[in-house]
Amino acid sequence: MTDVDEVIGRVHREEWARLVATLARRLGDLDVAEEMAAEAFASAVQRWPVAGVPPNPGGWLTTTAYRRAVDRLRREVRREEKHREALMLFHPAEPLGAIDDDRLRLIFTCCHPALAMEARVALTLRMVGGLTVGEIARAFLVEEAAMGRRITRAKAKIRAARIPYGVPSREDLPARVTGVLAVLYLIFNEGYLASDPGREPVRAELTAEAIRLTRLVRALLPADGETAGLLALMLLTEARREARVSVDGELVTLHEQDRGRWDRGLIAEGHALVRALIAAGRPPGRYQILAAVNAVHTDAADARHTDWSQVVALYDQLTRLDPSPIVRLNRAIAVAELDGPQVALAQVDELPLPDYRAFHATRAELLRRLGRVQESRAAYDRAVGSAGNAAETAYLTRRRDQLAGP
Amino acid sequence: MAQYLMSVLHDSTDPATAEEMAAIDVFNAKLRADGHWMFAAGLASPDAATVVDGRRPGPIVTDGPYLESKEHVIGFWIVEAPHLDVALRLATEGSRSCNRRVELRPILGE
Known part of the structure; x- marks a missing residue:
């Protein structure tokens, strides 16, 4: 890869969203904005190695894309002016002092709740992230x-x-920010724990993209605690990525991970964000609480030194916000470390999660610890039998096969 | 300004209750006061529907709705709003007032 290729790659990461967003507002058309941004980059790939990288690459791209767009729109407007106008993006008047950044407008539009979730994800990765349609596919x-x-x-x-x-x-803003964060978290989780059994268990390109987009949203909404919380949660999760799947493609649990392979830089950044959020003293939302849970985990030199009472306390806080069975399942996993498997199993058995893999995997693990081998094996069977991530399946299968004979 | 059709979805034959009617009146008054009102009406049940196909000579007339389904449109509003976020807010209030789900659909401009 030449220096110019590297520069183009970097400029693409840094300038794509701004370019599409600015063009979309000035031209009133997402399609044309996307196409012209792509064409401007194609021109850069041709011109920059010959003519050199311009002093202001972002400005060069904007000017190039805008000129082409105006030429094209002029041709089309002459052809069917009224029709074009009807297709213009609607750009509402906004109160002065509102956050003025086209990238934020673009993000809110791509993550609009009137679009299906899978469409929000795809649009956000294409329009904001700059991934090609092929990459997203x-x-x-x-x-x-x-x-x-x-x-x-x-x-x-x-x-x-x-x-x-x-x-x-x-009045709509808090719910809409929550919606944007849900899209980003979904992208991250799909990278971190691919739901499709036929896939690579971890896809670093998706987790990296989710973190990059979340950093962008955080830069645009610096006062939003949940955005900072989600970023911290992603960083503290991503920090463990290398240690999380063995060379044989098997999931390595938190207890068994080689903590020397955790990324200390990401952990330090995540911890700093969590500390700042706690210092701010506002009531935390779900991402901030989950980030704090992960801060506790990444704070321990090994699993035995984890402050489990702190983890349970945080899940208590989360249960008050969201008493869903999945939150209670995660709380029970921490309870097992604090009060033993018997207490935890009683709590797990109450949860209505018959089709949820982690429910059966948790039961299997608790039953194993209690020496209830046959029930444990049956629970592992159900966990392995439910669809999910390939590395998880490998891990669960091995654990099941390690159980003593009947 | 754009216009949207807000269809009220209903899944039984029970008519609206007195409280629902009163809440709808309040919502209608607010739509008028805020300049969103275009039109609204309730519909008779699908039992009273007739489907007509006049595309050929000797039109075909069929008793009943064109789609047999548990859920049907029982009434509608046509509202004017600058963009979808405003229309969504109106649809939310409308749904709350009539105590039923509402389908929000843009009306095509000229």
């Missing part, structure tokens, strides 16, 4: 043509239903 194991149609349909709905290209009103 491969990441989600969808045919490229089908992914292209998904993105096209989403853009068509944005126009037809007049999904605004703007920052939500004050």
Whole structure:
């Protein structure tokens, strides 16, 4: 890779979202914005190695893309002016003092709750993240043509239903920020624990992209505690990625991970974010609490030194926000370390999660510790039999086969 | 400004209760006061529907709705709103007032 290729790669990461977002506002058209941004980068790939990298690459790209877009729109406007106008993105007047950044408008539009979740994910990765349709299709194991149609349909709905290209009103803002964070967390989790059994268990390109996008949202909404909490949660999770799957492709649990392989830089950054959030003293939301749980885990030199009472206390706090069975399952896993498997199993057995893999895996583990071998084996069977991540399946299968004979 | 159709979805034959009607009146008054009101109406049950196909000579007239389904449209609003976020807020209030789910759909412009 030459120096110029590297520069283009870096500029693409840094400038893509800004370029698409600025063009979308100035041109009133997401399609044209996306296409012209891609064309401007294609020009850069041709020109920069010959003519040199311009002093202000972002400015060069914007000017190039904008000139082409204006030429094209002029041709089209002459052809069917009224039609074009009807297709313009709706850009509402916003109160002065609202956060003025086109990238934020773009993110809120791509993550609008009127779009299906899979469309939000795809649009965000394409328009904000700058991934190609092919890359997104491969990441989600969808045919490229089908992914292209998904993105096209989403853009068509944005126009037809007049999904605004703007920052939500004050009353809508908290729910909409939550919606954006849900999209980012889904992208991260798909990378971290791929749901498809036929896939690589961990896909670093998706976790890295989710972190990059979350950093961007955090830069745009610096006062939002949950955004900072989600970033901390991702960093503290990502820090353990290398230690989490063995060379044989098997999941390595927190207890068994080689903590020397954790990324200390990411942990330090995550801890600093969590400390700042605690110091701010506002009531934490779910991501902040989950980040704090992960801060406790990454604080311990080995699993035995984990402050489990702190973990249970944090899950108590989370249960008050969200008393869902999955939260209670995670709380019970911490309770097992504090009060023993018997107490934890009684709590797990109350949960209505018959199709949830982690429910059966947790039961299997607790029953094993209690020496109830046959029940444990049956629970491992159910866990292995439910669909899920390939590395998890490998781990659960080995644990089951290690149980003493009947 | 854009126009949206808010269809009220209903899954039984029970008519709206007095409380629901009163809440709808309050919502309608608010729509008028805030400049969103275009039109609204309730519909008779699908039992009273007739499907007509006039595309050929000797039109075909069929008793009943074109789609047999448990859920049907029982009424609608047509509202005016600058963009979807405002329309979504209206649909939320409308749904709350009539105590039923609402489908929100943009009306095509010229």
